[in-house]
Amino acid sequence: MRERAATVVGSGPNGLAAAIVLAQRGVHVTVLEAQETIGGGCRSAELTLPGFVHDICSAIHPLAAASPFFAQLPLREHGVEWIHPGVPVAHPLDDGSAVVIDRDLAVTAAGLGRDGGAWTRSVGAVARDWTKLRSALTGPFLAPHRHPLALMRFGALALLPARLVAKRLFRTERARAVFGGLAGHSFLSLDAPLSTTFALMLGGSAHAVGWPMPRGGSGKIVEALAAILRERGGEIRSATRVGAMSDLGPGPAIFDVSPRDLDRIAGDRLPAGYRAALRRYRYGPGVFKLDYALDGPVPWRAPECARAGTVHLGGTIDEIADAEREVARGGHPERPFVLVAQQSLFDPTRAPGGKQTLWAYCHAPNGSTVDMTDRIEAQIERFAPGFRHRVLARHAMDTQWVEGHNETYVGGDISAGAHDGLQLFARPVLSTDPYATPDRQIYLCSAATPPGGGVHGMCGYHAARSALRRAF
Numbered sequence: 001m002r003e004r005a006a007t008v009v010g011s012g013p014n015g016l017a018a019a020i021v022l023a024q025r026g027v028h029v030t031v032l033e034a035q036e037t038i039g040g041g042c043r044s045a046e047l048t049l050p051g052f053v054h055d056i057c058s059a060i061h062p063l064a065a066a067s068p069f070f071a072q073l074p075l076r077e078h079g080v081e082w083i084h085p086g087v088p089v090a091h092p093l094d095d096g097s098a099v100v101i102d103r104d105l106a107v108t109a110a111g112l113g114r115d116g117g118a119w120t121r122s123v124g125a126v127a128r129d130w131t132k133l134r135s136a137l138t139g140p141f142l143a144p145h146r147h148p149l150a151l152m153r154f155g156a157l158a159l160l161p162a163r164l165v166a167k168r169l170f171r172t173e174r175a176r177a178v179f180g181g182l183a184g185h186s187f188l189s190l191d192a193p194l195s196t197t198f199a200l201m202l203g204g205s206a207h208a209v210g211w212p213m214p215r216g217g218s219g220k221i222v223e224a225l226a227a228i229l230r231e232r233g234g235e236i237r238s239a240t241r242v243g244a245m246s247d248l249g250p251g252p253a254i255f256d257v258s259p260r261d262l263d264r265i266a267g268d269r270l271p272a273g274y275r276a277a278l279r280r281y282r283y284g285p286g287v288f289k290l291d292y293a294l295d296g297p298v299p300w301r302a303p304e305c306a307r308a309g310t311v312h313l314g315g316t317i318d319e320i321a322d323a324e325r326e327v328a329r330g331g332h333p334e335r336p337f338v339l340v341a342q343q344s345l346f347d348p349t350r351a352p353g354g355k356q357t358l359w360a361y362c363h364a365p366n367g368s369t370v371d372m373t374d375r376i377e378a379q380i381e382r383f384a385p386g387f388r389h390r391v392l393a394r395h396a397m398d399t400q401w402v403e404g405h406n407e408t409y410v411g412g413d414i415s416a417g418a419h420d421g422l423q424l425f426a427r428p429v430l431s432t433d434p435y436a437t438p439d440r441q442i443y444l445c446s447a448a449t450p451p452g453g454g455v456h457g458m459c460g461y462h463a464a465r466s467a468l469r470r471a472f
Helices: 013-024 062-066 068-072 105-111 113-128 130-137 148-158 162-169 173-186 195-208 219-231 259-269 272-280 303-307 317-328 373-383 399-405 458-470
Strands: 005-009 028-032 087-092 098-101 235-237 253-255 286-294 308-313 338-341 356-364 391-397 442-444
Touching: 005 013, 013 028, 013 219, 013 253, 013 458, 062 130, 062 195, 068 458, 087 173, 087 303, 098 105, 098 173, 098 195, 098 303, 105 113, 113 130, 113 148, 113 162, 113 173, 113 195, 130 148, 130 195, 148 195, 162 173, 162 195, 162 317, 173 195, 173 308, 173 317, 219 235, 253 259, 253 458, 259 272, 259 442, 286 373, 286 399, 303 308, 308 373, 317 356, 338 373, 356 373, 391 399, 442 458
Parallel strands: 005 028, 005 253, 028 235, 087 308, 253 442
Antiparallel strands: 087 098, 286 356, 286 391, 308 338, 338 356
């Protein structure tokens, strides 16, 4: 009997997840990666100085902790050790204090004072419903869900603009600010519908599963996935670019690529209407990212920030919302919203003794080449005076560098597609099986499919299951 075979194009977490699912079902899988190193947006490297390990893209992993697929895999046996920082998130303010999201919902609510009850009823409700919401948050939205009431409670707020919701829910600027920082992960204007989705999801995950990091760098996740795949008979070939379907072997192909590249590679194998939908797919803002080698910890004015794996810099919700609105309009804010991760405070393998790393980025218009270094550093200095004196070396990436490193991030869009309007649900098309194309031999598994960006492998998991149903 002829061996069942398949090809996966792209070796990000979703591509490797798809390959593992197929291999578990006895399919011989070959993964083809255009870059010299595997991993897509989940790689680590010494970007600044020897001995300083930096996460090139993804760094903090609430969605990995929430992933039903990752929970099934022996990641720990293959070197993935999760580290939970003292607190998931801190949000400093100009008065020298900081708002903290603790894994303990009650501690967080107590810290928010008179807004603690509102936080418990909104973000806390998502944390309490986490297991009920998980299928909707980690798979295709149009698929049947077992807990529609929990999904309706989530959607009642999630569909609204984050600035509006924050000002309706909370009475203090502290609670509004930390809610706005969570919503800032959406790459949307905080005055846009659906921006609340990300605040609720990420805030709920902080309480339900935490925001962990892997010891030794995000690349450890990919190393583990690759080892699991090889144990199951899969093969990985790096530095192998796919230009057309003729470059592939027998069996179905699952693509961990952008809709733009799927259209280019598959060509006339796909009908004109579907190709038109791929071409209409919209990409969101990109990122400008800095990695630092530091001679010591960041000198935060608010001591709470030294306990946090992630720090959101932007001040009040109005400042954050105004900055994100300017990016959405194609501008470059003077005071950008900056996301910071300080992995080496909790993982000593990331830097030489006594030294530290820092990971920071802000949003920028898609394809921008504007250098945002001074603006990002001004925001860090605002809340950590003297920061620049700690810098030993820095490495900068504009949106074009980001795309060159991972072609799925078109224009530097690390979410692999805009989240606005119907496209939050129609990635890349509105379907109960958005991973399948009209050709039963061609599938898409990148973050341009549900549940979207993040290191969780769920896009690959669902795409492989679709291929198993339809192609085999």
